[in-house]
Amino acid sequence: DSGVTQTPKHLITATGQRVTLRCSPRSGDLSVYWYQQSLDQGLQFLIQYYNGEERAKGNILERFSAQQFPDLHSELNLSSLELGDSALYFCASSGRGRGYTFGSGTRLTVV
Amino acid sequence: GENVEQHPSTLSVQEGDSAVIKCTYSDSASNYFPWYKQELGKGPQLIIDIRSNVGEKKDQRIAVTLNKTAKHFSLHITETQPEDSAVYFCAASMGGGTSYGKLTFGQGTILTVHP
Numbered sequence: 001d002s003g004v005t006q007t008p009k010h011l012i013t014a015t016g017q018r019v020t021l022r023c024s025p026r027s028g029d030l031s032v033y034w035y036q037q038s039l040d041q042g043l044q045f046l047i048q049y050y051n052g053e054e055r056a057k058g059n060i061l062e063r064f065s066a067q068q069f070p071d072l073h074s075e076l077n078l079s080s081l082e083l084g085d086s087a088l089y090f091c092a093s094s095g096r097g098r099g100y101t102f103g104s105g106t107r108l109t110v111v
Numbered sequence: 112g113e114n115v116e117q118h119p120s121t122l123s124v125q126e127g128d129s130a131v132i133k134c135t136y137s138d139s140a141s142n143y144f145p146w147y148k149q150e151l152g153k154g155p156q157l158i159i160d161i162r163s164n165v166g167e168k169k170d171q172r173i174a175v176t177l178n179k180t181a182k183h184f185s186l187h188i189t190e191t192q193p194e195d196s197a198v199y200f201c202a203a204s205m206g207g208g209t210s211y212g213k214l215t216f217g218q219g220t221i222l223t224v225h226p
Contacts, residue, residue, distance in 0.1 A: 094206075
C-alpha cells in the first residue's frame with residue numbers, strides 16, 4: 001500500500017459527460033500530482049498542487065481542471081468527455097525526503 | 112522541455128540472469144531520477160531513485176547508476192526472478208526538497224523473466 005488513495009477504481013461514462021476523480025495523498029505529503037496513462041502517450045503529467053496552490057501545469061486540456069482542498073485531498077474534474085479521454089488516471093504525492101509515490105489509479109472508460 | 116528516452120522497449124531474460132535498462136535525458140537541470148515498476152492493473156511503484164549528487168545507489172538486487180556528463184542513467188537488476196516481470200519506467204525531474212516537481216517518463220520497458 002503506497003498510502004495514496006484514489007477513488008473510484010473504475011468509471012464508465014458516456015461522451016459529453018463530466019466526472020470527478022478523487023485522491024487522498026500519503027499522510028504528511030503536501031504535493032499532489034495528476035498523471036494520465038494511455039497506450040499511445042505513455043505517462044503524461046497533467047498538473048501539480050502544493051499545499052492547496054497550483055504549482056505546475058503540464059499537458060492538461062482546458063476541459064480538465066483540478067483543485068487541492070485544505071485537508072490536502074485533491075480532485076480532478078474531467079468535462080465534455082470524449083472517447084480519447086479513456087485512460088488510466090494516476091494521482092501521486094511527495095514529501096521532503098520521502099520520494100514520489102503513486103496511487104493505484106482510476107480507469108476511465110468513455111463510451 | 113525535458114525528454115527521456117528509454118531502451119530497450121522489451122527485455123527477455125532467464126531467471127538468475129541480470130537485466131539492464133538504460134535511459135537518457137535531455138535537460139542538464141534535471142536532478143532527481145526515480146525508477147518505477149508497474150504490474151498489470153496497478154499503479155507505478157517506486158523501486159529506487161537517485162539524485163544528481165550521487166553516482167550509484169544499491170538496494171539489494173537493484174542498483175541505479177547515473178552519468179551526469181553523458182546525461183544517462185541505468186537500472187541494473189541482478190539474480191532476476193519471475194516476479195520481477197513487469198513494466199519498468201525511468202523518469203527525470205528538476206525538483207527537490209519538499210517538492211519533486213513534475214516527472215518526465217521514459218516509454219517503458221517490458222521485462223519478462225523466464226523460469
